[in-house]
Amino acid sequence: MPKLIIITGGVMSSVGKGVTSASIGRILRARGFSVNAVKVDPYLNVDAGTMNPYQHGEVFVTYDGGEIDLDLGHYERFLDVELPRRNNITSGQIYLAVIERERRGEYLGQTVQLIPHVTDEIKKRLLDAADGYDATLVEIGGTVGDYEQLPFLEAVRQLRLELGEENTVFIHVAWIPFLKTTEEFKTKPLQHSVAELRRYGIQPDALVVRSEKPIDKATAKKISLHTNVPASAIFNSYDVDTTYRVPLVLEQQGMGEFLSKRLGLPDRRPALEDWQSFVEALTNPKHTITVGMCGKYVELKDSYISIVEALKHAGAALRTAPKLEWISSDKVEERPELLEGKSLDAMVVLPGFGKRGTEGMIECVRYARVNKIPFLGICFGMQLAVVEFARNVLGLRGANSTELDPDTPHPVIHLAPEQQGLDRLGGTMILGNREVEIVEGTLARELYGSDKTVERHRHRYEVNLDYLPKMAEAGLVVSGWRTDIRRVEIIELRDHPFFIGTQFHPEFKSRPGKPRPVFYGLISAALKLRGEA
Numbered sequence: 186m187p188k189l190i191i192i193t194g195g196v197m198s199s200v201g202k203g204v205t206s207a208s209i210g211r212i213l214r215a216r217g218f219s220v221n222a223v224k225v226d227p228y229l230n231v232d233a234g235t236m237n238p239y240q241h242g243e244v245f246v247t248y249d250g251g252e253i254d255l256d257l258g259h260y261e262r263f264l265d266v267e268l269p270r271r272n273n274i275t276s277g278q279i280y281l282a283v284i285e286r287e288r289r290g291e292y293l294g295q296t297v298q299l300i301p302h303v304t305d306e307i308k309k310r311l312l313d314a315a316d317g318y319d320a321t322l323v324e325i326g327g328t329v330g331d332y333e334q335l336p337f338l339e340a341v342r343q344l345r346l347e348l349g350e351e352n353t354v355f356i357h358v359a360w361i362p363f364l365k366t367t368e369e370f371k372t373k374p375l376q377h378s379v380a381e382l383r384r385y386g387i388q389p390d391a392l393v394v395r396s397e398k399p400i401d402k403a404t405a406k407k408i409s410l411h412t413n414v415p416a417s418a419i420f421n422s423y424d425v426d427t428t429y430r431v432p433l434v435l436e437q438q439g440m441g442e443f444l445s446k447r448l449g450l451p452d453r454r455p456a457l458e459d460w461q462s463f464v465e466a467l468t469n470p471k472h473t474i475t476v477g478m479c480g481k482y483v484e485l486k487d488s489y490i491s492i493v494e495a496l497k498h499a500g501a502a503l504r505t506a507p508k509l510e511w512i513s514s515d516k517v518e519e520r521p522e523l524l525e526g527k528s529l530d531a532m533v534v535l536p537g538f539g540k541r542g543t544e545g546m547i548e549c550v551r552y553a554r555v556n557k558i559p560f561l562g563i564c565f566g567m568q569l570a571v572v573e574f575a576r577n578v579l580g581l582r583g584a585n586s587t588e589l590d591p592d593t594p595h596p597v598i599h600l601a602p603e604q605q606g607l608d609r610l611g612g613t614m615i616l617g618n619r620e621v622e623i624v625e626g627t628l629a630r631e632l633y634g635s636d637k638t639v640e641r642h643r644h645r646y647e648v649n650l651d652y653l654p655k656m657a658e659a660g661l662v663v664s665g666w667r668t669d670i671r672r673v674e675i676i677e678l679r680d681h682p683f684f685i686g687t688q689f690h691p692e693f694k695s696r697p698g699k700p701r702p703v704f705y706g707l708i709s710a711a712l713k714l715r716g717e718a
């Protein structure tokens with residue numbers, strides 16, 4: 186029988202439902218159970234590919250090329266798994282499938298309705314995901330009471346009936362505010378959100394109460410009384426120094442035992458020692474370095490969340506806290522001298538699309554190159570590093586990417602021949618895993634310690650191979666190539682303590698305790714220069 190752990194959210198969004206779900210996953214994984222994780226996004230977009238990072242945060246890329254919600258990134262990092270794109274289910278996908286089926290006449294003249302047709306489609310996808318796993322997490326995005334959530338709540342309500350209590354657990358995550366004037370927690374909004382959930386026929390089996398500080402017994406008792414959830418199934422996820430501590434907090438309160446019992450899984454001792462030491466290393470750094478983070482979407486930090494996490498993973502492995510100095514490429518474009526005032530130990534030029542702010546990003550590359558600051562360019566950042574090199578080292582005036590200047594006299598970044606002529610925003614994106622061959626005798630080879638790797642991609646434009654001989658003469662080395670087709674994957678500079686750019690996105694494969702080589706390399710280079718390595 187499939188076993189589902191269904192997680193809903195109440196009171197308000199952004200209180201860490203994704204992290205809670207991921208933490209529950211880690212707790213089960215620590216017991217050796219196989220766990221799948223699904224994120225349901227009730228919005229009508231089919232995927233997150235076209236969504237604005239300002240509004241929604243990073244687009245996470247799966248190994249099979251899905252452009253999906255960033256919560257899947259939490260799951261991958263906490264569970265240490267690689268999830269397929271189909272694990273992000275949106276209303277858009279569900280409705281599209283149902284309507285397409287209707288158009289093909291497959292409903293044989295029936296009236297097509299939310300119940301049962303839409304709910305059946307949802308249930309089918311959830312059951313498919315759960316097939317073959319000891320347990321499957323289903324996080325329902327949004328907050329209970331949202332109109333768009335209704336078909337999903339209805340579907341999981343039906344699944345409880347069909348699979349039985351022993352195979353379904355409902356966990357509701359809700360915030361309780363602490364009122365400073367009266368010095369007490371207020372549980373009313375949470376009570377209301379549970380009442381709302383009951384209106385749809387769902388009584389939560391457990392609550393994860395999110396709060397600023399640990400809640401007291403009396404508060405827990407009150408919550409229990411009003412929500413009909415036994416005190417033993419009320420967990421408290423209070424604010425902690427790092428989200429990576431949440432699995433430890435929940436485990437300490439008996440979450441693992443609760444779930445094992447509830448789902449009839451064997452009672453096993455959790456192996457959380459490695460996780461614990463990672464958290465200790467992360468929260469007790471011996472060194473601090475300042476990392477410039479230059480990009481276009483720096484106002485919303487979630488836009489680059491996987492990169493931020495990747496830096497933390499690498500930092501923890503080196504007992505170093507990376508202090509991030511966000512640099513808006515727009516601002517640098519207006520006032521390049523801004524950079525002079527900063528004392529940076531490392532510079533990351535971030536992924537991106539479109540022209541705005543790119544001259545500022547190029548200036549950040551130049552600044553790092555000339556001042557010998559350890560540099561990592563990711564995707565767009567790598568492409569702009571090539572542009573900078575072409576302009577300022579090779580002296581090719583007006584060199585650019587054709588994405589930014591279609592008429593540039595020196596298209597050092599362009600659409601590769603097989604990409605040209607295809608629809609601009611459609612199908613031409615290279616997405617997901619590609620194998621990369623790493624050239625011997627390079628920095629990349631030293632970092633990876635291997636001649637091959639597989640990394641995830643999300644880009645359209647490529648380094649123009651025609652310019653490579655000239656670049657090589659001037660010290661820009663290609664140290665990684667795609668294995669299936671001749672495309673540049675990694676570049677580096679000879680005359681620099683650490684200067685590397687990747688066409689791929691190394692951040693998506695970084696995990697606690699398993700930092701990705703380029704991030705690890707960047708931070709160790711910064712430490713070395715400070716004489717602290």
Ligand code: GLN
Nearest residue numbers: 536537564565644645646
């Ligand atoms: N805009 C660039 C491209 O399409 C880089 C994309 C990225 O940074 N993800 O190739």
